[in-house]
Amino acid sequence: KEKHKILHQLLQNSTSPVDL
């Protein structure tokens, strides 16, 4: 996680799941 911390942070930003 430390090695890929930017991606980890960007993905952790809250997002609403798409409901189809």
Added chain:
Amino acid sequence: LSSTSCLLGNKIISHLLLTEPTPLAANQDNSTNDSSLRTLLTLCDLMNRELLVLIDWAKEIPGFSGLSLVDQMSLLQSGWMEALLVGVAWRSQDAVGEELVFTGNLRLDEAQCRATGLADLYEALRHLTAKYRAMKLSPEEVVTLKAMALANSGKSTPFPQQDTDVQFQDGLHEALQDYESSRREQHRAGRLLMTLPLLRQTADRAVQAFLRLHRNRHVPLHKLLLEMLDAK
């Protein structure tokens, strides 16, 4: 195929079309007098910003947010270049002089690619572009192919896949099948899937090219781009 799955397929593709990001514009680098290096730095800056957009785009693919964080990271780390190159190959289809159209204001011909150390990438991407051009892809197929490239990019492990992984892949596959069935193109979904290995090869060559430039010629790269290249 049931009418329900047909409807769902169309909804997924409609959603992918709707959430397809607007192409970014390149910001011309002015930090050096070396014009080849300037072109390369302009391209790397564009790719770094496109990566940010791509990560937000991935979250919008139906099923992606249901994956574990580890799986989301793994798919993006493996498939980001493939997803970006689908767009480049699509935009380069009708380019004058066989240029690679990275974005509207960043088009590189063979000589420019050679000068920037990207001759290998040029050749691979023109090959992919020719393949897509011959297939006359529709916008629906392009957005679905891009999502499938990402969904299909996970590392193969000896462990059984999680239900969420399978559902994510199956949902996109079904959407593509339903779309092609509605166009009475029975073999088209299979033909599109058979282009994925070429896309992966092209992306691998692209990653190697950028890593070479960074390691051998010490081309500075943005943090996110470097992190994603390193993950490969």
